[in-house]
Amino acid sequence: MNVYAASKAAAWAFCQMYARTQGWPIVGAMIFQAYGPGQPGHTLVAAAVQAALRDQDFAMTAGLQQRDWIYLSDVVCGLTTVLRHNLAAGETIELGTGTATAVVDVVRLIYELVDGKGQPRPGVLPGRPGEDSIQQANAAHTLAQTGWQAATSLTEGLRQTIQTAQSTL
Numbered sequence: 001m002n003v004y005a006a007s008k009a010a011a012w013a014f015c016q017m018y019a020r021t022q023g024w025p026i027v028g029a030m031i032f033q034a035y036g037p038g039q040p041g042h043t044l045v046a047a048a049v050q051a052a053l054r055d056q057d058f059a060m061t062a063g064l065q066q067r068d069w070i071y072l073s074d075v076v077c078g079l080t081t082v083l084r085h086n087l088a089a090g091e092t093i094e095l096g097t098g099t100a101t102a103v104v105d106v107v108r109l110i111y112e113l114v115d116g117k118g119q120p121r122p123g124v125l126p127g128r129p130g131e132d133s134i135q136q137a138n139a140a141h142t143l144a145q146t147g148w149q150a151a152t153s154l155t156e157g158l159r160q161t162i163q164t165a166q167s168t169l
Helices: 003-022 046-055 072-086 102-112 138-148 154-167
Strands: 026-029 033-035 069-071 092-095
Touching: 003 026, 026 072, 033 046, 033 072, 033 154, 046 102, 046 154, 069 072, 069 154, 072 138, 092 102, 092 138, 102 154
Parallel strands: 026 092, 033 069
Antiparallel strands: none
């Protein structure tokens, strides 16, 4: 928990209150750990891809926290699906794959796919205080409510992200 997370939770509680009390058709989409081409360079996947492509080591936290990684095109499809469904006011739909993968494993996979000379350096940086150890979407609920589920595997999404990054070097 941090200030940013608390402010998002408070804003969503405010929106849900208006949905309940005023009947406003407000529906939320909680996007889990989105990644893909075009991300800012300071984000984890983009930074790790750039380091791997440059044959550099990648200093990181221990990376034991687990996240539900969702590829950009799946986010777009998920949001479009949410907009097209007549969901209950105040409903939250979680956009993720339903599978949690450790941050360190994602960075290792990036380096494996690039097959360069650098390597991840887990544990070099301190962890962030108050960070949840696991963040995983309830993909079964999303599928039941909307008929939508993520289609891109983590490996394929990272492969596409790396290919795009290689073309811009």
